[in-house]
Amino acid sequence: MLKGLSITPPVIGRISIGRVVEKHGKRLPEKDDQFTLTSQVQGRDGWVLHPLDETLRKGANGKLRAIPVRLLFNDPNLNLRAEYSLFDRETGRPVCVGNGETCKRMGDDGLATLPCPSPDGCAFGKASGCKPYGRLNVIVGDEDEMGSFIFRTTSYNSIRTLAARLHYFGAVSGGLLACLPLELKLRGKSTTQSYRSAIYYVDLGVRAGGKLEAAIADARELDDRRRTAGFDQAALDEAARLGFGNGAFEDSPEEAAAVVDEFYPEATHGEPESNGDRSVTGEAPATTLRDKLGRQAALLGGKAA
Template identity: 70%
Template sequence: MIKGLAITPPVLGRISIGKVVEKNGMRLPEKDDQFTITSQVQTRDGWVLHPLDEHLRKDQGGKIRSIPVRLLFNDPDLNFRAEYCLFDRTSGRPLCVGNGETCKRSTSEGLQSLPCPSPDGCPLAKGGNCKPYGRLNVAIGDDDLLGSFVFRTTGFNSIRTLSARLSYLQALSGDRLACLPLEIRLRGKSTRQSHGTPIYYVDLIVRTGLSMEEAFAQANTLDRARRDAGFNQAALDAAARDGLLNGAFEDSDEEAEQVLEEFYPEATVASTPQTTGTSSYSSRKPKRDKPTLHDLIMQRTHSLQDQPAAPSNQP
């Protein structure tokens, strides 16, 4: 296995509750009240729809409000990875990723593990630079048990709801998350910040038409059948966990640019020139006139290090 490269679940397509549209020469995110399932192919007109999108849209009268899914893993943290992320909005590269206790941060001295006080208490997160960011991988259909569709979100409501549901369902099912018949469902709510306008978030529930008891019975049956066939779910979870820990940051350059385009509309992503040398990932910097967020962080770090220590009150 290549060291330093995060091995993530294989992705067949994307799930979103919005899209990126072009307005006045700028590509801006536009929220929606329905799911959209796309392939991994993007053209000038946007992401190419996946065949499943048309199929589900016909079944639901034109708008996809729920998607039947299964999870790949029994561990909730493998299915849904949520963390605080600070991206360089010029290059699209992740600079700092933390969980509220510890973080991995790219510094002038390389990658470092540091305390993470969460965005509210971190000086680098001022101005909304650091956001909660989650990725949910789900399987749609039974054609590919290891292939998944990824739903990315920076929405607090989706992150909190998905985290809670996964933990509860894992406990109730006796650690059989990967065998449960589930669906992701779009829900709406109004808040003071939305000024009465509905905002939409993603929930994870037992598949429509099944009671909780029926879903658990199906999960038990599928779990026994898989065990009899030699399916080792525990080993699969362990392999996925090792793969994610193999790299410093989960998102690649290309994925980070997609994240910036969708969740940071004010950011202007600069293209990085291709080189044929052996320079490292962190040393390949695009040419630009203005300092990047990474440069400003480095300057801030150095200034804090250069400040003299506060005088002691001890005699």
């Protein structure tokens, strides 16, 4: 294994809320109130849709606000990695990554380990745009049992909610997180920072129509089948742990475009900084009763009308 190269879960697609489009020579965030699944290929109009996007959208009345998923690992911290991160705005390369106690910072003299007081207490981070940055890997569909979709976010709400859910589900299932039938859900809320307009963040829950007790029973059955077949989940978790620890930074130069899209989308004129949550501030108002009901359903965590 090459030292200094972080070995991350194989990625076959991306999950995003909204997208970044090019208008008048500038890359601008186009807000949305639904998920989008894309491939890892970019075209003139942005990221090319993954075939599963159309498949899932057919069963969601056009608005994709829930995605059935499974997780790769039993360890919550392997499924969701979150750090305070600072990237070079032009190249997308990581400059400084910390956990609130220590950080790794790239400087003229190479990589240095320094104290990390979090962005609010760090002059370097404040001046350079340090943010919380999370990456969640999930399995969507049955085509590739080791291939994952990655959801990148700088949203406090998404990171905090996903971290809590992962640890809670892992605890109540007896550590069978990778066997639970779950789904990503898009939820809405209003805050003072969003000027009371709806912002959207990502949550994780038991699949629609299911109960937690039934999901745990299903997880135990799947775990038994895997053990009988020789599937070693503990070894998979350890292999992933060693892979993540093999490099100083998780994100590679090849992922620069995705990183810059999430970290530095050029804010539209007159809109507040969104701290990573997708706000509908500045969107054209819903013009039909169906649109209004759909927005309200998303805000309440339900399905579109």
